[in-house]
Amino acid sequence: MRSVTAVTLATALFFAPAAKMNEDSQQATPRLPLPTGPFGVGRITYDWIDKSRPEPLSQKAGARREIMVYVWYPTAGAGKAANFAPYFPDFVAAKGAINDQDFKDMFRPADEEIRKSGLPHTHTIEANGMTKDTKRYPVLVFSHGWGLQSALYTAELEDLASHGYVVAAVDHPYDTTVTLFADGHVAKFAQDSFDAAAKKPHGYIDYAYERVEVMATDIRFAIDELSRYDRTPSLRAPFAGHLDLSRIGVFGHSIGGMASARVCQIDSRIRACSDQDSTDDLGSPFPVSTPGSIPKQPLLLFIASSSDIFSQEAMHPSEESLSKQKLSRAKYDEIIQKQQKNQKEILEEIASGSYRVMLFDLPGFTHRSFSDLPLLAADNDQAKWEEAVHNFQIAQSYTRGFFDKFLKSDPNTELDAKSPTDHRVRVDRFGPAAK
Helix, strand or coil: CCCCCCCCCCCCCCCCCCCCCCCCCCCCCCCCCCCCCCCEEEEEEEEEEEEEEECCCCCCCCCEEEEEEEEEEEECCCCCHHHECCCCCCHHHHHHCCCHHHHHHHHCCCHHHHHHHCCCCCCEEECCCCCCCCCCEEEEEEECCCECCHHHHHHHHHHHHHCCCEEEEEECCCCECEEECCCCCEEECCHHHHHHHHCCCCHHHHHHHHHHHHHHHHHHHHHHHHHHHHCCHHHCCCCCCCEEEEEEEEEEECHHHHHHHHHHHHCCCEEEEEEECCCCCCCCCCCCCCCCCCCCCCEEEEECCCHHHCCCCCCCCCHHHHHHCCCCHHHHHHHHHHHHHHHHHHHHCCCCCEEEEEECCCCCCCHHHHCCHHHHHHCCCHHHHHHHHHHHHHHHHHHHHHHHHHHCCCCCCHHHCCCCCCCCEEEEEEHHHHC
C-alpha cells in the first residue's frame, strides 16, 4: 500500500516468527507497556463471513464479505511469558504477501527497528479461559486506521481488556495493507480502487465515505456475531455468557474513528462512541448529510495531528507546508475558522453530550501515536521510549476514562478532572457534558 495522503490541510482525514534476540543484531526484542488493569488478558481469533453482503473487491466470483476479528478479554491470571500469543499472527506469511514499500508504509516509523529486532512480545495468552466468575463485562468494538491492522494497536487493546472489557478488533479487508484469512487466502489493500477514485474530482473523499459505510457495517456484523457466540455454548467461545450487551462501546483510529462514529448514527445498541483523530473536511467526526443524523450517544473526539484546525492556541503550519498544499495563509485561516465553527455546532447537538480532547505541542505525539508504532520505533532509545510511553498513557487514559464513565458509570475519570494532568492537553465539553 502506498502512503495515503490527506487532501485538506492537517485534518488527518480518515487516514492512511516469535520475537527473540535477532541473531544479526545486538538489539533486544521490542517491548510494549504492561497492561495496567487487575486482570490477565486472553485473545481468540475468528474468521466471520457475512453471507448477506457481496464482496465486490474480491477476485473470486460470488465472494461474500469476510472479516477477521480478534477478541481480547479479561482472564483470571496474567500467564507466563513462554505462553504469550504472537504479536502479529502469521507475520511471515503476511510479510511475504506484500512488497518492500508496503512494509515500510505499514510499519512506519518503526519499520527499520522491526527489520532489525523483530516484533514485540504481547502480554496475552491465546484462547485462554476467561474469568471464573459469572460476571458480564462491557463490550468494545475497535476499528483500525487505513492500511494498518488490529495487531498494531495491541498495547491499547490489551490494556482495556485488563481493566475488564471484552474488546473485539475488526480487520477490515481491502482497507488493511494485508489481511490473512483462516484458510490461508490473502486480501491486500485495494490500491487500484483507491487510485482510480483519487483521480476524480472529490474522488478521494467519496471513496473514503464508501469505505466508512463498509467498515461501519462490518462493526455491526461483528456485534451480531459476538451476540450469537455469547448465547451459544456449543460455539465454545471463552467469553460465552460473559458479555453485557447492554453496555456496548465502539472506537477507532483515523478512518476507523469515522466508521465508529458512523455506527453510532445507525445502531441504537451502542451506548458510547469514540473517534481517535479523524474528521471530515467540515470538521465533523461523523458524516453529516441529512437532518436527524447527529448521534444520540455520548461521543469522544480525540484530536492530535489535526489540532491546529480547531484552536488558535495551536501552532499554524509553516509556509512550506502551506505551499505544498497550494494554500495561502489567508485561505488556511478561513478554512480553520469555518471548521472550528462547524465542529463546535455539531458537537453541541449531541443529545447525551460530547467531549473533545486536544493536544498542543506535545513532543513526539503524531497521528500514529494511537497505535504501537511510536513505541516500537523508540524502544532502543530510553528518552524516546519514555516520551512514547507518556504519549500512549495520555491517549489511553482519556479513551478508557470515557468508556469507564459511560459504560461503567464511573464519575471520577480523567474527563471529570478539573484540570488535565499534562498542561498540553485541553478537554472541551459540549451539551450535557459541559454542565
